[in-house]
Amino acid sequence: MAILSGKTKAALLGPLNKDNPVIVQVLGICSALAVTAKLEPAIVMAIAVTVVVALANVIISLLRKLIPTRVRMIVQLMVAATLVAIVSELLKAYAFDVNRQLSVFVGLIVSNCILMGRMEAFALGNGPWPSFLDGIGNGLGYGWILVVLGFVRELFGSGTLLGYQIIPQIFYDAGYQNNGFMSLAPMAILLTGVIIWIHRARNKDLQETE
Amino acid sequence: MKALRNYLDKIKPNFLEGGKLHWAHSTFDAIETFLYVPNSTSKSGVHIHDARDSKRTMIVVVLALIPALLVGMYNVGLQHYLAIGQAEAVDGLAKFLYGLLAVLPQIVVAYGVGLGIEFVVAQVKKEEVAEGFLVSGILIPMIMPIDTPLWMLALATAFAVVFAKEVFGGTGYNIFNVALIARAFLFFSYPSKMSGDQVWVRTADTFGVGGGTVVDGYSGATPLSQLVTADSGNFADFTFTGVTGQPLSIIEMFIGLIPGSIGETSLAAILLGALILIVTGVASWKIMFSIFAGGFATVAVINLFAANLVMEMPAYYHFLLGGFAFGAVFMATDPVTAARTETGKWIYGLLIGFLAIVIRVFNPGFPEGMMLAILFMNAFAPLIDLYIVDANIKRRMKRGIAAKTLTNGGKGNE
Numbered sequence: 001m002a003i004l005s006g007k008t009k010a011a012l013l014g015p016l017n018k019d020n021p022v023i024v025q026v027l028g029i030c031s032a033l034a035v036t037a038k039l040e041p042a043i044v045m046a047i048a049v050t051v052v053v054a055l056a057n058v059i060i061s062l063l064r065k066l067i068p069t070r071v072r073m074i075v076q077l078m079v080a081a082t083l084v085a086i087v088s089e090l091l092k093a094y095a096f097d098v099n100r101q102l103s104v105f106v107g108l109i110v111s112n113c114i115l116m117g118r119m120e121a122f123a124l125g126n127g128p129w130p131s132f133l134d135g136i137g138n139g140l141g142y143g144w145i146l147v148v149l150g151f152v153r154e155l156f157g158s159g160t161l162l163g164y165q166i167i168p169q170i171f172y173d174a175g176y177q178n179n180g181f182m183s184l185a186p187m188a189i190l191l192t193g194v195i196i197w198i199h200r201a202r203n204k205d206l207q208e209t210e
Numbered sequence: 211m212k213a214l215r216n217y218l219d220k221i222k223p224n225f226l227e228g229g230k231l232h233w234a235h236s237t238f239d240a241i242e243t244f245l246y247v248p249n250s251t252s253k254s255g256v257h258i259h260d261a262r263d264s265k266r267t268m269i270v271v272v273l274a275l276i277p278a279l280l281v282g283m284y285n286v287g288l289q290h291y292l293a294i295g296q297a298e299a300v301d302g303l304a305k306f307l308y309g310l311l312a313v314l315p316q317i318v319v320a321y322g323v324g325l326g327i328e329f330v331v332a333q334v335k336k337e338e339v340a341e342g343f344l345v346s347g348i349l350i351p352m353i354m355p356i357d358t359p360l361w362m363l364a365l366a367t368a369f370a371v372v373f374a375k376e377v378f379g380g381t382g383y384n385i386f387n388v389a390l391i392a393r394a395f396l397f398f399s400y401p402s403k404m405s406g407d408q409v410w411v412r413t414a415d416t417f418g419v420g421g422g423t424v425v426d427g428y429s430g431a432t433p434l435s436q437l438v439t440a441d442s443g444n445f446a447d448f449t450f451t452g453v454t455g456q457p458l459s460i461i462e463m464f465i466g467l468i469p470g471s472i473g474e475t476s477l478a479a480i481l482l483g484a485l486i487l488i489v490t491g492v493a494s495w496k497i498m499f500s501i502f503a504g505g506f507a508t509v510a511v512i513n514l515f516a517a518n519l520v521m522e523m524p525a526y527y528h529f530l531l532g533g534f535a536f537g538a539v540f541m542a543t544d545p546v547t548a549a550r551t552e553t554g555k556w557i558y559g560l561l562i563g564f565l566a567i568v569i570r571v572f573n574p575g576f577p578e579g580m581m582l583a584i585l586f587m588n589a590f591a592p593l594i595d596l597y598i599v600d601a602n603i604k605r606r607m608k609r610g611i612a613a614k615t616l617t618n619g620g621k622g623n624e
Contacts (some may be wrong), residue, residue: 175359181399190373197377 011122011134015141018203022145023196027113031105032146033188039162041101042150043143048091048106050139052083053115057135059083060123067124076119077110084110114138149191157182218242236332240339268344270492274483275348275540281466281476283309286356287420289411289469293430293453294422311416313472316351319360323367324350331376342381342388342546343371349389349540352473353533353581354396355409362400366392386588387547390581397581405577407431410469411453427455432469434532434570434577437520445522450531463530474536477529484539493543496555501538502529504563512571520571534566537580542587549591551598558594562587 021027028049036042059079060067067075088106091099099106109115118138123131154160156179159167167176181187200206224231225238242248244265287305290312291297324343332339350367370392375384397404411430415421431439433450440448450458450468458468466476474480487493509525516522529535542548542562549558562583569579576582 175361177362177400177403179399180401181395184398186398 008130008133011126011130012137015134015137016144017141018206020141020145020199021114021117021138022142023192023199024206025117027117028142029189029192031108031112032142032149032192033185035102035105036146036149036188037153037157037183038101039147039150039154041098042146044091044095044098045102045105046139046143046146048087049109049112049114049142050136052080052087052109053118053139054132054135055083056080056115056119057123057131058128060119061126061128061131064124072120072124076116080110080115080119114142145192145195148195149188152191153182153188157187214245218245234333236337236339237329240329240332240341243338244341265341265344267492268341270486270490271345271540272348274486274492275345275352275473277479277482278466278473278476278536279313279348279352280306281479282352282472282474283313285309285466285468285475286312286412286472288467289453290413290420293411293413293424293428294420295425295454296422308416308420311419312356312412313351315360316354316356316358316363316472317348319363320350320367321347323364324371327368327371327376331380337380340381342375342384345544346370346388346392349473350392353389353393353471353536353541355404356412356472357409358396358403362396362403366395366399369395382546384546385592386585387541387544390541390585390588393581394585405435407435410471425454428453429455430469432532432577433458433463437523438574438577440519443519445516445519445524448519460530463527468531470531471533471536473540474533477535480535480539487539487543493539493545494548494555496552497543497548497559498538500556500559501542501563501566504560505529505534505538505567506563507560508564508567512567528567528570532570532578533580537566537584538562541580542584547588547591549594549598551595551602554591554594554598557598558587558591561590 015021018024022029022032031045035045056076056079060076063075063079084107087109088099091102091106118135122134126134151161154162155166159165159172159178167178179187222238222242223229225235226232231238248263284302284306286309287307288297288309290308291300291305321343324347328343329339347367350370351363354363370388374386374388374391375381378384393404403409407430409430410432413421413424413430429451430453436450437448450463452458452462452467453469462468464477466479468475484493484498488495488498505528506525509523509528512521513524538559542559549555562580565583565586566579569576569582573579
């Protein structure tokens with residue numbers, strides 16, 4: 001048996017493209033705008049969300065036959081909150097600066113629509129292995145948007161990438177200036193719009209019919 | 211003229227269906243209808259048509275802008291020669307020439323980039339080239355500081371045309387004023403090039419004309435920012451100063467011989483433009499009037515509770531300085547982005563005047579509030595219209611029902 005059969009493959013790869021949580025389902029936009037002014041926090045956030053969603057999916061999937069339907073939301077929230085607390089403590093211990101840049105947004109992963117959505121829509125009805133892949137897929141689908149946004153915004157907003165100067169001094173001497181608008185949230189939502197624009201132009205089946 | 215018409219007729223078949231240059235049909239159509247009023251008439255039904263199509267309307271706006279542009283060019287030269295201490299040494303024509311040379315590249319860049327994008331988009335979508343950019347292209351340089359680098363101007367124009375216009379569907383569909391979006395983009399992207407006291411007076415030479423070292427005591431701050439930075443004292447004791455520290459008279463402010471964006475300084479030229487727009491019926495006098503009325507009323511109230519210099523400033527200074535008048539006459543009246551119902555125009559104008567003054571007076575970070583006030587109300591214009599239309603429908607409905615019950619009641623009495 002192949003490691004990835006049709007369904008598990010869709011669970012892993014779908015969210016990267018045609019089922020993307022950010023640019024197709026338009027979930028998790030708030031944190032996507034807030035943490036992408038620089039590339040480094042964007043990458044850390046992407047990893048954190050991927051880990052939390054994957055583990056939360058596995059735990060919920062394992063418990064899915066034990067959880068009474070009425071209290072499933074509370075159980076999901078407990079699992080999510082525990083994982084987020086662990087991730088938050090780990091970041092504080094090993095990446096304090098980045099943690100400070102991410103500020104409340106690490107804690108707010110708990111209320112991230114993607115996390116709750118995947119537990120509710122996928123993990124409750126599927127086994128641990130597909131749930132794990134689904135979590136990884138959605139985390140990465142969210143993550144690559146964040147990385148693209150962080151890349152463009154840091155490059156044009158600060159002239160740097162991961163803190164290293166990329167745009168040479170000669171440009172600045174010739175009159176080039178960093179675009180302050182790139183570091184502001186409105187530009188992030190505009191860029192997200194541009195990504196959605198390009199994505200839909202390439203995937204005609206995603207375009208709404210009027 | 212006849213020769214031009216004949217030439218156009220001669221080359222026209224190339225651009226029609228099946229012609230070898232058909233791919234460039236939009237471009238040809240744009241040039242032909244720009245030069246001549248199109249001769250096409252409707253084929254069915256009865257239509258009443260004004261001979262004045264939107265290309266002709268746009269040209270009237272451009273004409274109305276010319277006085278402000280010319281005074282602005284002269285003023286650019288004047289401020290330059292004042293700053294380098296040669297104001298007496300050179301005559302008026304030389305000052306105008308300097309300003310012309312400094313402003314012309316900006317107009318060329320704005321038109322080049324904007325029209326370039328418009329033509330390409332129209333060609334790709336196989337539509338007619340829309341005429342909206344004729345006005346935006348001249349407005350954009352006129353609301354920028356003279357020292358805006360050309361690449362920034364090009365970037366802002368491209369951004370505004372693509373994100374404020376084309377994504378909404380092109381000319382006539384935009385929510386926000388395109389020229390103001392270009393300015394807002396630069397304002398938030400490169401604040402150091404769009405505000406402060408370094409950008410309003412060009413001190414470098416232009417194509418070898420002018421240039422020199424600035425005189426001692428030079429300051430390029432606009433009157434409005436002088437007011438914001440002076441934090442104490444009474445307005446009565448406060449004097450606005452020009453670039454060399456000389457006091458500015460009200461007459462100079464009225465003619466527009468003060469530092470500021472190219473087109474905004476001269477109230478006299480703007481009023482002339484307003485007259486052209488109102489007489490030709492191109493722009494709404496209701497919007498212009500209500501903006502000034504809204505501004506006046508707001509200042510009157512603020513003056514009563516004045517606690518600092520800015521709050522004490524009387525209304526006519528607000529109209530003389532900064533972009534208030536220019537915005538009221540040329541930007542807020544843009545028929546696409548303004549309110550369209552007649553009552554709505556009053557509300558829209560009053561609120562712009564109110565907001566512009568409130569931003570000016572209460573936000574020290576923004577000495578000028580006109581741009582944000584107009585953009586903000588652009589967003590609300592459709593909402594205002596919706597409620598006005600809704601209220602009209604309700605009122606008529608009520609009248610209809612009242613009339614109906616009256617007739618029924620009459621029958622009941624028989």
